[in-house]
Amino acid sequence: MSNVTEIRWHGRGGQGAKTAALLLADVAFQTGRYVQGFPEYGPERMGAPITAYNRISDMPIRVHSNIYDPQYVVVVDESLLETVDVTAGLKKDGAILINTARPKEEIVPRLKGYEGKVYTIDARRVSMATLGKYFPNTPLLAAIVKVAGIMEEERFLTEMKFSFSHKFASKPEVIDGNMAALKMALQEVR
Amino acid sequence: MGKRERLSGNEAVAIALRQINPDVFPAFPITPSTEIPQYFASYVANGQVDTEFIPVESEHSSMSAAIGAEAAGARALTATSSCGLAFMWEELYIAASNRLPLALALVNRALSGPININCDHSDSMGARDAGWIQMYAENNQEAYDNMVQAYRIAEHKDVRLPIMICQDGFITSHAVENIELLDDADVKNFVGEYEPETYLLNPECPAAVGPYSITDYYFEAKRNQAEGMRHVPQVVLDVAKEFAAVSGREYGLFEAYRMDDADRAVVIIGSAAGTTKDAIDALREKGEKVGMIKIRLYRPFPADEIAGALGKVKAVAIMDRAEGYTNHGGSLGADVMAALFRARSQALAVNYIYGLGGRDVRVTDMEHVYAELQKIIDNDDAGETYRFMGIRE
Amino acid sequence: MATDISKLGVKVKWQDLTEGMLIAGAGTSKEFPTGEWTAVKPEIDWEKCKQCLLCAPVCPDSCIPVADKKRLDFDYDHCKGCGICVKACPFGAITMEGVK
Numbered sequence: 001m002s003n004v005t006e007i008r009w010h011g012r013g014g015q016g017a018k019t020a021a022l023l024l025a026d027v028a029f030q031t032g033r034y035v036q037g038f039p040e041y042g043p044e045r046m047g048a049p050i051t052a053y054n055r056i057s058d059m060p061i062r063v064h065s066n067i068y069d070p071q072y073v074v075v076v077d078e079s080l081l082e083t084v085d086v087t088a089g090l091k092k093d094g095a096i097l098i099n100t101a102r103p104k105e106e107i108v109p110r111l112k113g114y115e116g117k118v119y120t121i122d123a124r125r126v127s128m129a130t131l132g133k134y135f136p137n138t139p140l141l142a143a144i145v146k147v148a149g150i151m152e153e154e155r156f157l158t159e160m161k162f163s164f165s166h167k168f169a170s171k172p173e174v175i176d177g178n179m180a181a182l183k184m185a186l187q188e189v190r
Numbered sequence: 191m192g193k194r195e196r197l198s199g200n201e202a203v204a205i206a207l208r209q210i211n212p213d214v215f216p217a218f219p220i221t222p223s224t225e226i227p228q229y230f231a232s233y234v235a236n237g238q239v240d241t242e243f244i245p246v247e248s249e250h251s252s253m254s255a256a257i258g259a260e261a262a263g264a265r266a267l268t269a270t271s272s273c274g275l276a277f278m279w280e281e282l283y284i285a286a287s288n289r290l291p292l293a294l295a296l297v298n299r300a301l302s303g304p305i306n307i308n309c310d311h312s313d314s315m316g317a318r319d320a321g322w323i324q325m326y327a328e329n330n331q332e333a334y335d336n337m338v339q340a341y342r343i344a345e346h347k348d349v350r351l352p353i354m355i356c357q358d359g360f361i362t363s364h365a366v367e368n369i370e371l372l373d374d375a376d377v378k379n380f381v382g383e384y385e386p387e388t389y390l391l392n393p394e395c396p397a398a399v400g401p402y403s404i405t406d407y408y409f410e411a412k413r414n415q416a417e418g419m420r421h422v423p424q425v426v427l428d429v430a431k432e433f434a435a436v437s438g439r440e441y442g443l444f445e446a447y448r449m450d451d452a453d454r455a456v457v458i459i460g461s462a463a464g465t466t467k468d469a470i471d472a473l474r475e476k477g478e479k480v481g482m483i484k485i486r487l488y489r490p491f492p493a494d495e496i497a498g499a500l501g502k503v504k505a506v507a508i509m510d511r512a513e514g515y516t517n518h519g520g521s522l523g524a525d526v527m528a529a530l531f532r533a534r535s536q537a538l539a540v541n542y543i544y545g546l547g548g549r550d551v552r553v554t555d556m557e558h559v560y561a562e563l564q565k566i567i568d569n570d571d572a573g574e575t576y577r578f579m580g581i582r583e
Numbered sequence: 584m585a586t587d588i589s590k591l592g593v594k595v596k597w598q599d600l601t602e603g604m605l606i607a608g609a610g611t612s613k614e615f616p617t618g619e620w621t622a623v624k625p626e627i628d629w630e631k632c633k634q635c636l637l638c639a640p641v642c643p644d645s646c647i648p649v650a651d652k653k654r655l656d657f658d659y660d661h662c663k664g665c666g667i668c669v670k671a672c673p674f675g676a677i678t679m680e681g682v683k
Contacts, residue, residue, distance in 0.1 A: 025366045029196040038365035041307065041548075060368070062464035064329075064361050065552040289603030350602055387584070388607045395585060398606040410597035411604050418602065 003059065005148060006067045009052040010086050011076030013045055016137035020076070021052035023141050023163070024150070028056045030159045031151050036061050049084050056150065072148045075099060076123075076136055081107075087114040097147050097189070099123040099136055104190070119147050121189040130180040138178050139185035146186055153186055192370045192437070199330040199362035202369055203269075203295050203355070204229035206337035208239055209377035212293075213264035213384075216244040216255035220274040221307045222359040223297035227269055249274040253281035253294075260290040261399045263389025265341065267292055271359060272299035275313045279320075285352040286321025287415055288400050291344035292352050294322070295337065298460070298511075299359040300547045308548020309359040311459065315512040315521050321415060323353040323422055324489040328445075328463045331369045332486075333357040335439055338372065341381055342429045348421035354489075358461040360548065376436050419490045426487055443492040445484040446499050448474060452481030454563040455500055457526050458509040459485045462544070462551040469556035480560045491525045497533035505538045505563040505572070506530075509579070511545045518576045519543070538572040544579035555580050588614050613661070617644070621664030623680045625657060631676035638668040638677060 007024070011017025018039040025037030036055040042048060053067045071094035075086050078100040090096060095117035098107055104120050111118065121143045123136040131138070145156050160182055164175045197205070204226050207215070217227035227243075234243045242259075246252045252268040259266040270278065275296060285292055300306040301313055314324060323343060327333035336355045344353040357363055372380075388397050403411050423443055430441040445463075448470055449455060456466055463484040473480045483499055500506055508527070510520025523541030530537055542559065545551050559579065566572050585608025590599055601607075618624075632654070639647040639654050646662040648655045666682035 022366050025196060029368065034368050035196055036365055036367050038360075041360055041364075062329075063468045063553060064358075064365070064461040064464050066550050068552070287603060288605070388605055395607050396609040398611075399603070401604055401606060403604055406593040407595070407600070407604070410595065410600055413597040414600045414602065417597075 004055050004057040004061065005072070005150070006070045007054040007056075007072040007074065007144065007148065008067050008070040008090075009054075009074045009076065010080050010084055011050055011052070011136075012080070013043075013048045013050050015076050016135060017050055017074075017076045018052045020074075020137035020141050021054050023137070024054050024144065025056075026163060027141075027145070027156060027159050028054075028150055030163075031155065033058060034061050040066055049080055070094065072097065072144065074140055074144050076140060078102070078107075081110045085112070087111055090114060090116065092116045095119055095147055097121065097140070097144055099140060101125065119143065119189055121185060123185070126181055126184045126188055130184055131174070131177040135181075138181045139188070142182040142185035143189035146189055157182060192372055195369050195371050196366050197330060197369050197371075198225070198364050198366050199327070199333045199357045200225035200297065200364065201229055202330040202334040202371075203337050203357070204233070205371060206334050206377070207267070207295070208233045209372070209374050210265075210338070210341065210381050211239045211378070212241055212267050214242045214244065214256065214259035214266040216246050216252040216259070216266070216268055218246050218249050218252045218268075218270070218274065220249070220271050222299055222309075222363045223269045223271040223274070223295065225363070226295050226297070249277040250281065253278040253285065256292050256294075257281055257285050257288070257290055260285070260292040261288065261389065262391045263384075263386050265292075265345075265384040267294065269295035269297070271297045272301055272307075272313045275317060276301060279317075282317055282320040282322060282352075284400065287411070289350040289415070289418060290352060291341065291350050293337075293340045293344060294352065294354045296354050296356045297359045297363045298356055304547075306547040307359070309361050309461075310511045310546045310548070311356075312512040312546075314354060314356050315510075315514075317354070318489055318521060321351065321419070322489060323349075323351055323419075323487070325353065325355055325426075325487055326459045326485060327355070327357040327362065328461055328484060329362055330357075330365070330367050331439070332441075333362060334369060334371070335433065335437065335441065336486075338377055338380065339426075339429050339433050339441075341384070342432075343422065343425050345384060346421070346425045346429075349418050349425050351415075351418050351422070356460075361461040370437075370439075372437055380433065380436050422490050423487065423492055423495075441486060443487045443495055444499070445482075445486065447482040447484065449481035449483065449499055449503075451479050452502070453479045453504045453567065454560055455481045455483060455503045455506045456509060456556065456559060457483045457485065457496070457500075457506060457522065459488065459522060460511060462509070462511070462556075465551050465553055466556045469553045469560065472553065473557060473560055478560065478564075480563075485522070488522070491529075493525065493529035493532065496526060497529040497535060500526075500530065500535065500537060501533070503537050505566045506540075507559050507563055508539060508541045509559075510541060510543050513543055513546065538566050538570075540566065540572050540575045540577055542577045542579045549580065551579075584608075586611065616660045618646075618658075618660045618662050621662070623664045624659055624662055625664070625666065625668055625677050625679040625682075627656065628676050628678070631674050633674055633676075635673065637673065638671045641667050641671045643667065 123139040126139040519541030646658040
């Protein structure tokens with residue numbers, strides 16, 4: 001039980017939080033670990049707050065509940081900081097990763113006194129620079145892999161290249177952009 | 191042998207169906223089962239199966255078309271959830287009484303109302319007396335494995351009954367988890383060809399399917415149908431044994447988890463069984479003698495075997511993920527308590543309604559149930575036997 | 584293999600029924616004297632019958648047998664007395680109580 005890494009994603013419908021959770025499960029699976037990636041379905045519409053979850057473990061995972069005391073939280077949309085209790089149950093020795101263009105000093109006071117580590121990344125800037133469009137989940141995936149130490153960066157990039165070449169088999173032109181987004185995000189998260 | 195993968199429960203079942211390559215798949219979409227025909231339609235489009243895929247206009251029609259195809263001599267199936275199953279009601283009984291061994295991939299979802307898309311077992315529990323074999327899964331692996339075994343059970347000459355392969359909506363259907371798949375060739379060999387003795391498309395021997403039966407015949411016809419059901423448990427065990435030889439994964443009528451010396455037990459169906467296992471392991475670390483029976487085969491109900499497995503417990507909590515509106519609990523509760531009564535059990539039994547409409551089940555919820563069972567033992571009194579787990583009140 | 588329907592009388596035990604009440608083999612309804620379902624039957628006046636054969640094809644229960652281009656007498660074991668043949672006969676050769 002104790003070796004399970006639990007991650008909770010907060011996003012809005014249409015932003016790809018569910019896809020990011022499934023991608024994270026995918027990439028962790030490639031390292032031979034046991035994984036879970038699942039969304040919590042609420043109102044099925046664009047913009048509504050949604051939650052997705054990951055468990056990553058060296059042992060088979062049997063529990064099928066949502067995650068209440070995560071080690072890591074990823075906030076895909078900064079505007080959720082005011083409307084959703086994103087740090088609920090978040091472990092003090094864990095960390096929260098927030099997608100924002102603001103400096104960390106402006107974000108920390110909005111976290112209701114959370115005492116653990118706070119990481120930020122400007123996924124919009126990364127995505128616009130590498131993909132020309134706003135897809136926050138690719139940069140956030142790289143950022144959480146780094147923050148949570150899911151796997152070594154080189155291995156991660158190799159696995160993702162393999163994964164993208166399958167996923168985007170019909171439009172290979174986007175593979176390079178996505179790979180660039182991952183690499184830039186690994187540098188930008190702080 | 192086998193291939194390690196990570197898949198959602200829906201994709202796992204769809205892959206099992208691709209490997210089985212059934213003859214006819216009529217389908218109408220409904221959340222959360224929609225992905226099964228959706229994945230399957232892509233296999234059809236890619237030429238990976240030669241199944242006749244029929245997009246119909248309702249679940250009434252999907253089940254009707256599956257029945258017609260099966261009677262014609264084809265291996266047929268469909269998939270649905272919730273209100274879709276309710277709309278098949280009439281046909282469920284037709285499929286069973288005509289002894290047509292078709293399959294239904296059911297992704298459990300609450301029935302309206304209030305309207306809700308999330309998991310509980312009210313859909314399949316309502317259909318429990320329709321004459322279908324019902325099997326339930328804890329996770330994607332079990333949903334896949336049950337689907338692979340389904341036709342071997344349903345089509346067995348001693349059985350010939352339709353089979354419902356159930357898994358929990360969203361909780362397993364939409365969760366990506368590790369899974370081990372069998373090789374395509376192994377599934378093909380294991381499932382084999384469907385060779386019905388009598389079928390409508392046989393010009394050598396025309397047949398009448400589903401003739402009217404007057405009062406002089408109806409009762410005997412239903413008794414004859416019940417005989418097929420009586421053969422199911424042995425066939426399930428025989429098929430499971432063969433499946434274990436191919437897959438290395440063993441199945442029974444139910445799973446008894448840490449029951450050997452348990453004085454408290456939970457009887458449960460579906461994904462919450464995995465959560466209960468974590469609760470059991472945590473309590474066992476503290477020296478508490480707790481265990482669980484997870485139902486795999488619910489219809490027919492292996493009453494004697496379950497009563498036997500509960501033979502030594504002092505208190506048992508039976509968990510129903512569907513309300514029965516009996517004023518004293520749900521259908522699993524009634525089945526298990528009847529089994530205990532017939533076995534002259536002295537166990538104190540309570541029935542919990544839980545998890546309706548997708549209400550989350552946590553390890554701490556199950557730990558609380560075991561704590562309540564300890565109180566029951568200490569008081570030597572079951573107290574209220576009709577309980578609700580985690581209800582706000 | 585065709586079902587042996589001689590065993591399926593109303594006293595049949597559940598063990599002897601077919602699975603799903605399926606009846607294999609064609610023409611098995613011949614064995615059931617559904618003519619018992621009515622008290623009134625058509626009758627033919629052979630003096631008036633011209634053997635035009637307009638009656639035979641309209642019988643819903645195929646109870647007017649034809650051999651050598653001539654109709655034979657009614658199959659009363661299966662005639663349910665619908666009276667359609669009375670209406671079909673242009674020569675008034677077929678009569679039945681209650682049908683004009």
